[in-house]
Each structure stands twice: as structure tokens, then as C-alpha cells.
Amino acid sequence: DARVTQTPRHKVTEMGQEVTMRCQPILGHNTVFWYRQTMMQGLELLAYFRNRAPLDDSGMPKDRFSAEMPDATLATLKIQPSEPRDSAVYFCASGPTPGGTYEQYFGPGTRLTVT
Amino acid sequence: KQEVTQIPAALSVPEGENLVLNCSFTDSAIYNLQWFRQDPGKGLTSLLLIQSSQREQTSGRLNASLDKSSGRSTLYIAASQPGDSATYLCAARSYNTDKLIFGTGTRLQVFP
Numbered sequence: 001d002a003r004v005t006q007t008p009r010h011k012v013t014e015m016g017q018e019v020t021m022r023c024q025p026i027l028g029h030n031t032v033f034w035y036r037q038t039m040m041q042g043l044e045l046l047a048y049f050r051n052r053a054p055l056d057d058s059g060m061p062k063d064r065f066s067a068e069m070p071d072a073t074l075a076t077l078k079i080q081p082s083e084p085r086d087s088a089v090y091f092c093a094s095g096p097t098p099g100g101t102y103e104q105y106f107g108p109g110t111r112l113t114v115t
Numbered sequence: 116k117q118e119v120t121q122i123p124a125a126l127s128v129p130e131g132e133n134l135v136l137n138c139s140f141t142d143s144a145i146y147n148l149q150w151f152r153q154d155p156g157k158g159l160t161s162l163l164l165i166q167s168s169q170r171e172q173t174s175g176r177l178n179a180s181l182d183k184s185s186g187r188s189t190l191y192i193a194a195s196q197p198g199d200s201a202t203y204l205c206a207a208r209s210y211n212t213d214k215l216i217f218g219t220g221t222r223l224q225v226f227p
Contacts, residue, residue, distance in 0.1 A: 031213060043204070043217040055213065091158060095213075102147060102208060104215060106159040 002026045004107035006092050012113045018080040021110045023092030024073055032075045033093040033104060034060075034067055043091070049075065082114045117142040119207050121218035128225055134192040136221045138205035143183045149215065150179050150190050151204045159204065163190070195225045 005024045013019055025032045033048040047057035052069040060067065064083070069075045079086055089111050093104040118141045128134060138148070147166045151159040163172045163179040165188065171180040178191040188205055202222045206215040 033213075033215075042219045043206075045214050048213060050213075093159075102213070103149065103161060103164050105161065106151075108158040111156075 004094050006107040006110050010111045016081040019082050021077045023075040025094030029094035029096050031095040034077050035091040037089045084114045087114050117216045119216050119218040121221050125222040130227050132195050136190040136203050138188040140186050140207045146208045146210050148188050149206045153202045197225050200224050
């Protein structure tokens with residue numbers, strides 16, 4: 001049963017601390033997305049990669065957020081330093097090679113609370 | 116710029132009713148439209164995906180339609196059950212982009 005996995009599932013941290021969230025996309029999927037979900041803004045795309053190369057990170061605050069794909073099986077989203085307004089659920093999604101249905105498959109999310 | 120809206124924001128119905136959830140999008144040049152379900156505290160589960168060349172897709176008691184000319188998609192749930200209680204999100208993908216633009220969702224409660 002192929003699925004996207006994310007760790008940690010929950011994270012509580014103090015303002016100013018570094019936070020790293022990890023995602024393992026579905027094996028064979030070459031497009032990986034990072035989303036953020038809040039009550040006020042709903043679901044927003046932060047960044048996405050294809051074949052490990054960043055294609056668009058325009059939704060991400062660049063001064064504190066960074067996203068990488070060290071290899072095809074791992075995507076990371078890092079916040080440094082974290083702020084209370086970063087509290088949200090962060091989702092990773094993956095999708096197969098373009099040209100098909102472009103369906104995206106979502107992970108369970110990381111619920112981040114910054115105090 | 117694509118914008119997606121969903122109405123109603125919330126819906127509470129008795130078990131057994133047939134339901135229609137609405138999704139509107141501003142840019143009719145969409146590549147596909149995807150419907151998701153989200154349970155409280157959980158991730159998104161893909162329900163149906165309609166390509167731009169399709170008019171509808173069906174899966175069990177769910178039927179999703181797409182009318183590009185009017186900028187609308189509807190999700191029809193037949194014979195609703197308490198287990199259908201969740202938030203339903205639609206998302207549109209335009210041509211020449213990988214981005215999904217999400218609506219704000221419809222929170223559905225089906226009571227016994």
C-alpha cells in the first residue's frame with residue numbers, strides 16, 4: 001500500500017527554535033509538493049520539486065523557510081527561526097511523472113505548534 | 116489568477132439524503148479538477164479526479180461533474196451515511212502549472 005509518509009506527526013517548539021519536517025514520497029513519484037494549512041488561509045502551496053530540483057518556492061517565506069530534496073526518497077522543510085505565526089499543519093504530497101492524470105497524493109501532515 | 120470557492124461552507128443533513136457540494140473556479144482553462152476528503156486531524160484523501168476532457172467521474176456513491184464553460188464542478192453524494200462526515204475540498208489545476216489551487220472546503224455532518 002504505497003503512501004506518502006511524514007515525520008514528525010506533531011511538533012511543539014518554542015519561538016526561535018529550528019524545525020525540520022521530513023517527507024518520504026511514494027516510490028517512483030518524481031514531483032513533491034509542500035503545503036501549509038491554517039484555519040485562516042486554508043491550503044497554500046509553499047514549494048515543489050521535480051526530479052529533486054526546486055521548480056517553484058514562491059509561496060514560501062524565504063528568509064526563514066527552506067526546502068530541499070537530498071535524495072529521491074526524502075524531502076525536507078526547515079524553518080529557522082520559527083515564529084508563532086508558523087503554527088499550522090504542513091502537508092507533503094507527491095505525484096507521478098507529468099503527462100498523466102497529475103493526481104496528487106497527500107501525507108498525513110505534521111502539526112506544528114510554535115509557542 | 117485562479118480562484119476556487121466552495122459553497123456551502125458547512126452542511127448538516129440526516130442520514131440517507133442525497134447531497135450536492137459545489138465548487139466554482141474563475142479560470143476555465145483548467146487541466147483537471149480533484150475532489151478530496153479530509154477527516155479531522157488527518158491528511159487529504161483523493162476521491163475523484165476529472166480531466167478537462169471529461170464531464171464526470173463516478174466512484175461508488177460519489178459522482179463528480181465538471182462544466183468548464185460555467186466554471187463549476189459538483190460532487191454528488193448519494194444516500195449519505197454518518198461515515199461521510201468530513202470536510203470536502205476541491206482543487207483546480209490549470210494548464211502549464213503543477214499547482215493545485217484549493218477551495219476553502221465544505222464541512223459535512225451526516226447525523227443518524
